[in-house]
Structure formats: structure tokens, C-alpha cells
Amino acid sequence: MTGSFEDFRTSFSYGSRSDISFKFLKSMSDEDAAGFFQQLLIEVGAAYDTGDVSQILELAYQTQISGYEPDPEHPSRWSYEDRPFVKLPKPLNESRVGLLTSSGHFVAGADPEPFGVENMTQSEAEGRIGEFLRETPVLSSIPRNTPRDQLVVRHGGYDTRSVVLDFNVSFPRDALVAAEEAGRIGELDETLYSFPGATAQGRVKKVAPAWVEQISGDSIDVMLLVPV
Amino acid sequence: MSVGHVAREFESRGIPTVSVYVRSFRHVAERMGVPRTLVTRHPMGRTMGAPGDTARHSVVLEAAFALLESAVAGGALLELEEQFKPGSMR
Numbered sequence: 001m002t003g004s005f006e007d008f009r010t011s012f013s014y015g016s017r018s019d020i021s022f023k024f025l026k027s028m029s030d031e032d033a034a035g036f037f038q039q040l041l042i043e044v045g046a047a048y049d050t051g052d053v054s055q056i057l058e059l060a061y062q063t064q065i066s067g068y069e070p071d072p073e074h075p076s077r078w079s080y081e082d083r084p085f086v087k088l089p090k091p092l093n094e095s096r097v098g099l100l101t102s103s104g105h106f107v108a109g110a111d112p113e114p115f116g117v118e119n120m121t122q123s124e125a126e127g128r129i130g131e132f133l134r135e136t137p138v139l140s141s142i143p144r145n146t147p148r149d150q151l152v153v154r155h156g157g158y159d160t161r162s163v164v165l166d167f168n169v170s171f172p173r174d175a176l177v178a179a180e181e182a183g184r185i186g187e188l189d190e191t192l193y194s195f196p197g198a199t200a201q202g203r204v205k206k207v208a209p210a211w212v213e214q215i216s217g218d219s220i221d222v223m224l225l226v227p228v
Numbered sequence: 229m230s231v232g233h234v235a236r237e238f239e240s241r242g243i244p245t246v247s248v249y250v251r252s253f254r255h256v257a258e259r260m261g262v263p264r265t266l267v268t269r270h271p272m273g274r275t276m277g278a279p280g281d282t283a284r285h286s287v288v289l290e291a292a293f294a295l296l297e298s299a300v301a302g303g304a305l306l307e308l309e310e311q312f313k314p315g316s317m318r
Contacts, residue, residue, distance in 0.1 A: 021272065057314060061251075061271055068252040068272075070259075078229055080261040083302025084239035092293055102230050137230070158273040165317045166279035175276070175285040184293065197230040204230045208237040216243065222296060223238050224289075225247040227231035228273050 009033040014129055021060075021159040024067025036063045078201055089221055097179075098189040098220035100211075102197025102227045103163060103170035104155030107146050112138035114196075125156035129198060132156050137199040139211050142192045144173060157198025158228050170228045189218050197227055232260035239263040239302070246292045248275050257305065264299045266292045267307040278315030 011017040013026035025033050036059070043056045070076065088095070104125075106112060114120060115131060125132070142151065151167050153160050163169045176188045193215060195204075215223070235245045246264040249257045252272050257265040268275060268288055277284030287310065295306050 053314075057271075057312065061269075061312065064272060065252050068255075070255050076229075076256075076259060078232070079259040080236070083261045083263065084236050085263050085299070085302030085304075086239055086242050086244050088244050088296060092297065100231070100234060160273070162274050162279045162315070165315070168276060168282070168285050169279050170273065170275050172276050172285055172289055174282065175289040178286060179289060179293070184290070195230070199230055201229050201233070205233040208234045209241075211234060212237045212241055212243070215238075216241065220243065223235075223243055223245040224292060225231045225235050225238075225245055226275050227247065227249055227253065228275055 005030050005034065014126060018126060019159075020126065020157065021064075024064055027071075028067055032066070078205075092185050092222070093183055094186045095221035096187050096189055096219060097176065097185045098215055098218060098223045099171070099173070099176060099192040100215065100223060100225050101171050101194045103153060103167075103194055104160070104196035104228075105142060105151055105153050105167065105171050105194035106140035107142055108150045108152050110140065111152070112140060114138070120154060122154050122156075122160055125154050125196075127156075129156040132196065132198050134200050136203040136207055137195040137197070139193055139195050139207075139214070142194060144177070144188055144190055144192055155196045155198060155228070157196070163228075170226055172224075172226065176224070186221075189220050191218055229256055229260065232257060232262050235262050236260070244296060246296045248288060248292055250275050251307070254305075254307070258303075261303055263302045263304070264295050265305040266295050267305065268312075269308060269310065270312045274312070278313060278317075280315050280317045281313055284310070284313060 009025040012019050013023035047053050168174050179185045180188045235247050238245045247262050248266045251269050254267045276288050
């Protein structure tokens with residue numbers, strides 16, 4: 001495939017070279033993206049001799065941060081001046097803790113079936129990201145004792161390979177259970193929650209009160225929230 | 229951004245929250261007025277740490293709990309110094 005350098009770097013964002021760990025290349029300038037690739041190759045060359053890949057990973061990490069820097073010419077409409085805040089009602093070791101993540105987990109057999117599609121794959125979700133970004137997300141309830149092989153993830157907005165290997169990367173159930181066993185928290189809620197966070201922001205804001213009411217029904221005292 | 233809306237809603241209804249963001253989205257938490265934010269220096273999609281790195285997952289969780297306990301006002305934010313440690317799972 002031929003084309004301009006701009007075509008090349010934008011193709012990583014749901015295009016012919018789609019790789020959502022690097023979709024931010026689309027929003028970079030040609031010059032900055034070219035600098036990234038050049039430095040990447042330099043670091044690969046160095047790693048041949050040292051066996052140390054840490055600088056490659058650091059370059060990718062720092063470039064990702066740069067790629068998501070806000071554009072001052074296009075401020076987000078989702079900015080607030082107020083800072084809601086309440087104190088802990090009681091010590092953590094007496095508290096029931098809830099978990100909500102935007103990782104897109106659900107239990108096998110309880111697929112939210114976005115757009116009415118049965119068994120939508122991760123690849124299909126990535127291909128339909130434009131539709132997800134206009135849709136109201138579905139909140140999935142996940143019993144805390146769900147077996148590992150019954151916990152499914154699908155999310156068109158991020159690279160799910162790591163979370164497929166270990167759900168705890170973005171759905172930290174095991175660490176929470178360990179905190180409960182150690183007495184650091186009173187207890188972990190019986191039901192945990194997740195939704196695919198690549199969604200219409202206005203719609204998630206609208207549905208948030210109903211979600212909070214639903215989750216509050218578990219008599220939780222504090223919430224741990226994990227976006228991806 | 230999605231979690232920011234929900235965090236604000238929980239807090240406005242009297243339920244304290246702590247949210248864990250990766251560094252790339254620190255500015256999102258800041259501008260949305262997320263009540264308490266723990267930032268990890270991890271790549272996007274690996275908020276708690278690498279697959280199989282249970283030690284890091286626990287460090288992040290404990291830091292989140294500590295922030296829950298120590299914050300005195302909305303918008304509290306702490307960035308963990310630990311750099312991402314690659315996983316070894318295949």
C-alpha cells in the first residue's frame with residue numbers, strides 16, 4: 001500500500017494498520033510522528049547490543065502521553081469547575097468496597113450484545129467504534145466469584161491483549177479479594193461492575209444517576225473506579 | 229472520560245470514590261474534577277500494571293486506599309512514582 005506519510009500514521013487509528021495502542025499517531029504532526037519512528041529504530045538498534053528494551057518501552061510510553069495531550073484550540077466540553085467530595089463514612093476496614101471499571105468486562109452468557117449482535121468479537125468492536133461512540137453503554141453486573149474463564153472482555157477503544165492475559169490489569173478483583181482477606185477493607189461487594197468506556201459521553205453522563213442508584217443498592221460505602 | 233461522569237455522580241450522592249487513571253489521561257481527571265485520582269505511570273490499557281504483576285496491582289490498590297483515607301478536598305490527585313514494569317506472561 002502506498003500513500004503519504006500522513007496516510008501511514010493515520011492508518012494506525014482504525015485504518016488499514018489499526019493498532020489501538022498507537023492510534024494517537026493520528027493526532028500527531030508528521031514531524032513529531034517521524035521523530036518517534038526514527039528514535040524507535042535507534043533504540044531498537046541499541047537494544048540489539050544491550051538486550052535492554054526499557055528505552056523502547058519508555059519511548060512508546062512518553063510518545064503516548066504526548067499523543068493524548070489536550071489541544072488548547074479544541075477544549076473539551078466535559079470540563080468542570082466544581083470538585084464533588086465527601087469524606088469516608090467509616091474506616092476502610094469496616095467498609096464495603098465496590099468496583100466499577102470501564103474495561104468492557106462481562107460474564108459469559110450475559111453478553112450485552114451491542115447493536116443486537118451475538119458474540120461480537122474484539123475485532124468487530126474495533127471496526128464499529130464509530131457506532132459505540134454514539135451509543136449508550138450497558139452496565140454489566142459481574143458476581144465477584146465469577147470463574148476466570150467466564151470473565152469476558154470486549155472494548156473497541158483499547159488494546160485488550162494484556163487484559164485477556166490477566167483481567168486484573170484493569171479489573172482488579174484479585175487484589176481487592178486479597179485486601180479483604182488481609183483485613184485492609186471490611187469486605188468486597190458481592191457484585192462488581194463494568195462497561196465499555198468508549199461510548200457517547202453525553203449518554204454516559206445521562207445514565208450515571210441510574211447506575212449509581214443500582215450500585216448503591218448493594219449498600220456499598222466506597223467505590224474504586226478504574227478507567228482504561 | 230466515562231468514569232469521570234460516574235465518579236462525580238457517586239460523590240454528589242454521598243459515596244466517596246477513588247479513581248485510577250493512567251498518565252496519558254491525567255489531564256482528563258483534572259479537568260473533569262474527579263474527586264480523588266491516583267495516576268499510574270503505565271501504558272494505556274494497563275491501569276493497574278502488567279499482566280501477572282500481582283505485586284504492582286497490590287501497590288496501586290494500596291495507594292488508592294491511602295488516597296481515599298488522606299484526601300481532604302475534591303480534586304485530590306497523586307501520581308505514583310513507580311515506572312511500568314513489563315510483564316512476563318505469554
